Every structure is written in structure tokens, then in C-alpha cells.
Amino acid sequence: MKKRIVALCLLLTLCLSFFACGQRISQEEAIAIALEEVESQTGLDLTVDMADCEKIPGSYRVTFLSSEMRTPVSITVDAETGGIAAYESLK
Numbered sequence: 001m002k003k004r005i006v007a008l009c010l011l012l013t014l015c016l017s018f019f020a021c022g023q024r025i026s027q028e029e030a031i032a033i034a035l036e037e038v039e040s041q042t043g044l045d046l047t048v049d050m051a052d053c054e055k056i057p058g059s060y061r062v063t064f065l066s067s068e069m070r071t072p073v074s075i076t077v078d079a080e081t082g083g084i085a086a087y088e089s090l091k
Contacts, residue, residue, distance in 0.1 A: 024079050025060075025080075025082045027055070031060075031062055033075075033082055034064070034075035034077055035047075037084055038064050050066050059085055060079060061076050063090070072090040
């Protein structure tokens with residue numbers, strides 16, 4: 001009986017952790033969102049190849065560097081909503 005209760009508790013915990021994850025965007029989606037943002041801010045035509053994407057807790061940080069830009073631009077994209085969390089020009 002104790003084993004069944006423990007198994008049920010573990011199953012419930014697993015289910016709750018699964019549903020708590022929520023919908024997350026992919027790295028490719030984060031790059032596309034950041035690319036659109038940088039292009040609208042700078043007026044430059046950039047490509048996905050110019051993006052360097054790193055996963056940080058709860059977000060993606062996408063950095064762009066091209067010969068047309070004086071400094072790299074970094075966009076932080078929220079991994080759950082796909083919203084822009086930060087925009088910064090790195091010096």
C-alpha cells in the first residue's frame with residue numbers, strides 16, 4: 001500500500017512539473033524574432049548567419065555583428081512568450 005501511495009505521489013509530481021513548463025519557443029524562433037527587431041531598429045538587412053544565440057535561464061540572448069554595424073547588438077528574447085526582454089548595443 002505504501003508503495004502505491006509513493007508511486008502515485010511521484011506520478012502526480014511528474015504531471016505537475018510537465019504542465020508547469022508551459023509553451024516555449026525554439027532557438028530558431030528566438031533568432032527570427034531578434035532579427036526582425038534589429039532590422040526594424042537599425043534599418044539594415046541582416047541574415048540569420050550573423051546571429052549568435054545562447055540559452056540563458058528563461059531566455060535566449062541573440063547577438064548580431066556585421067560589418068555595417070559599429071558595435072554588436074544583443075537582443076534578449078523571453079523563452080516562454082517570445083517577447084523582447086532587452087535590447088542593448090554592446091560597446
